[in-house]
Amino acid sequence: MIKDESRFPAPVYAETVLAPLFDGAKRHYRDHFQRVDRAHLVMLAETGVLDAATAAAIGGALVGIERDLDVEALTYTGEVEDFFFLIEAELKRRLGPDIAGRLHTGRSRNDIDHTLFKLALKGRIDALSAKARGLARSLLDTARRERATLIVAYTHGQPAQPTTFGHYLAAAIEVLLRDLARLQAARAIVDLCPMGAAAITTTGFPIARHRMAELLGFSAPLQNSYSCIAAVDYVTSTYAALELMMLHLGRLVQDLQFWSSFEVGQLYVPNAFVQISSIMPQKRNPVPIEHLRLLASHAMTRARSMLTVMHNTPFTDMNDSEGETQGQGYAAFDLAGRVLDLLSGLVAAVTIDGDKVRRNIDRSCITVTELADSLVRIEGLSFRQAHEIAAATAKAVVAARGSLAEAGFAPFGQAFAETCGRPSTVDEARFREIVSPEHFVAVRARFGGPAPEPLDKAFAGYDAVLDTFAANAATAADREKGASAMLDSCFDIVLKGQG
Incomplete structure (x- = not known):
C-alpha cells in the first residue's frame, strides 16, 4: 500500500474504500467484465468506430490478459484507482x-x-425465481395430497372455522405466485441494458446501443441515458420484491410454528426435522421452523437495507448504488435461497394430526357458523335470528364441555323454540350432519372455497401460472445462451481482423 500522503490515494482512503471495492470488482471481472469488454469491442468494430486491425490488436490483448491475469491473487496496491484502470493499464x-x-x-x-x-442481478434473480417455483410446486403437491384433510383455521389466535390443509396451502401459493410476479417484473427492469449511456448523455460516436444489448443478452437497451445512470430503480424494485417474498413467507412460517406447538398440535413435523433437547429427553423441537423464521427475517432485513440506502439519494450518478451496496445485497439472495430450499423440503414432509384436529374441532364448536347458515336456508329465518340461536347453542355446549355433535341438539332445540315460538324441523340426525366439519367444507363450493370443485380448479390455475413462469424463464435463458454464443462468434471474427 502506498504511504505518500501527498499522492492519491491517501492510505486511509485506499484501505477503507478502494481496496474493498477492488476486491468486489474482481468477482464482477471474473463473471461479466470480460463479456462487456468483448461486446463493446465487437460493436466498435462493426460500426466502424475502430478499424479491423486496431480491433484485432485490442481483442488479442484482452485474450492475453484473461489468460495471464490471476484475478484471485490480486491485491490492491494503489498504483491504479480501481479494477477498471488495472485492465486499462494492462492493455x-x-x-x-x-x-x-x-x-x-x-x-x-x-x-x-x-x-x-x-x-x-439477473443471474441471482433467475436462480431465486427457480427456487421459488420449486417451493410453489412443493406447496402445490402437498396441497393436492391434503386437499380433503381437515384443519382448524384460526383468527386472532383462536379457533375460527374448519377448512382443509389443501385450502390453506392454496392461499400461501397464491401469495407466492404474486411474489414471483413482482420478482419477474423487477427482472424486466434489470433486463434493460445501460451500455451506451456513457457518463450520462450518450456520446457523439456512432455506437449501436441495441447491438450492445443484444450481444450481452439483454432484452433491449434502457432508453433514456440519464435514467441508465441515475434511476437505479432496478435495485429498489428487485429488493422490494425480495423483501415482500420473505415477509410473506415469514407469516406462513409463524403458522407452522404455532400449529406444531404441543397445545395446538395439528401439524406433525417428522423426526428428520426435529431436534431433541440435550437435557429433556421428551422434547421434540421442530427447530428448522425457527431457522426458517430467522433466515427469512435476515433476508428481509438485508433487502430492506438496500431500499434504505437508496432513500434520499440524489437522482444522478452516485456511489450509494454501486459496488459496496451491490455486494451487500447479494447476501439477501443467498439467505432467501436457503429459506426457499428449506421450506420446500419441510412442506413436503409435514402431515396433519387428524385426531388432534378432530378433538380441537369438537372442543371449539367451530362448525356452528354452518348451523346458523343452514337455519336460514331450511327454516327461512333471518341470519341474525339464526346467529342468536347458534350462539346460544354453542354457549351451552362449551359450558357442558361437550362437542357440538354430541351435546348440541338439546340446547339447539330449546334455543330455537324460545326464539321462534315453534320447534325446528331439523331432527337430530340432520343436526349432526349440519354441524359436521365435512359438511361445513363440502357446502362451501363457491369460487375460492375449500370444497373439492373450486379447490381443484384453483390448483389447475396455479399449474398454468407456474408453467408460464417456467416457459418465460426458459425463453430468457435461451436468449442469453444464444447471445453468449453470438458474442463468442463475433469476437472471433474481430480477432481474425475481419471485423
Whole structure:
C-alpha cells in the first residue's frame, strides 16, 4: 500500500474504500467484465468506430490478459484507482497508450458499472425465481395430497372455522405466485441494458446501443441515458420484491410454528426435522421452523437495507448504488435461497394430526357458523335470528364441555323454540350432519372455497401460472445462451481482423 500522503490515494482512503471495492470488482471481472469488454469491442468494430486491425490488436490483448491475469491473487496496491484502470493499464502495457485507449471510446465507468450490476442481478434473480417455483410446486403437491384433510383455521389466535390443509396451502401459493410476479417484473427492469449511456448523455460516436444489448443478452437497451445512470430503480424494485417474498413467507412460517406447538398440535413435523433437547429427553423441537423464521427475517432485513440506502439519494450518478451496496445485497439472495430450499423440503414432509384436529374441532364448536347458515336456508329465518340461536347453542355446549355433535341438539332445540315460538324441523340426525366439519367444507363450493370443485380448479390455475413462469424463464435463458454464443462468434471474427 502506498504511504505518500501527498499522492492519491491517501492510505486511509485506499484501505477503507478502494481496496474493498477492488476486491468486489474482481468477482464482477471474473463473471461479466470480460463479456462487456468483448461486446463493446465487437460493436466498435462493426460500426466502424475502430478499424479491423486496431480491433484485432485490442481483442488479442484482452485474450492475453484473461489468460495471464490471476484475478484471485490480486491485491490492491494503489498504483491504479480501481479494477477498471488495472485492465486499462494492462492493455497499455501490451499495446501502448494509443491503441489501448481506443477500447474506451463511447463508454464510461458509469454505464459499465450498472451493466455489470445488472448482469449479476439477473443471474441471482433467475436462480431465486427457480427456487421459488420449486417451493410453489412443493406447496402445490402437498396441497393436492391434503386437499380433503381437515384443519382448524384460526383468527386472532383462536379457533375460527374448519377448512382443509389443501385450502390453506392454496392461499400461501397464491401469495407466492404474486411474489414471483413482482420478482419477474423487477427482472424486466434489470433486463434493460445501460451500455451506451456513457457518463450520462450518450456520446457523439456512432455506437449501436441495441447491438450492445443484444450481444450481452439483454432484452433491449434502457432508453433514456440519464435514467441508465441515475434511476437505479432496478435495485429498489428487485429488493422490494425480495423483501415482500420473505415477509410473506415469514407469516406462513409463524403458522407452522404455532400449529406444531404441543397445545395446538395439528401439524406433525417428522423426526428428520426435529431436534431433541440435550437435557429433556421428551422434547421434540421442530427447530428448522425457527431457522426458517430467522433466515427469512435476515433476508428481509438485508433487502430492506438496500431500499434504505437508496432513500434520499440524489437522482444522478452516485456511489450509494454501486459496488459496496451491490455486494451487500447479494447476501439477501443467498439467505432467501436457503429459506426457499428449506421450506420446500419441510412442506413436503409435514402431515396433519387428524385426531388432534378432530378433538380441537369438537372442543371449539367451530362448525356452528354452518348451523346458523343452514337455519336460514331450511327454516327461512333471518341470519341474525339464526346467529342468536347458534350462539346460544354453542354457549351451552362449551359450558357442558361437550362437542357440538354430541351435546348440541338439546340446547339447539330449546334455543330455537324460545326464539321462534315453534320447534325446528331439523331432527337430530340432520343436526349432526349440519354441524359436521365435512359438511361445513363440502357446502362451501363457491369460487375460492375449500370444497373439492373450486379447490381443484384453483390448483389447475396455479399449474398454468407456474408453467408460464417456467416457459418465460426458459425463453430468457435461451436468449442469453444464444447471445453468449453470438458474442463468442463475433469476437472471433474481430480477432481474425475481419471485423
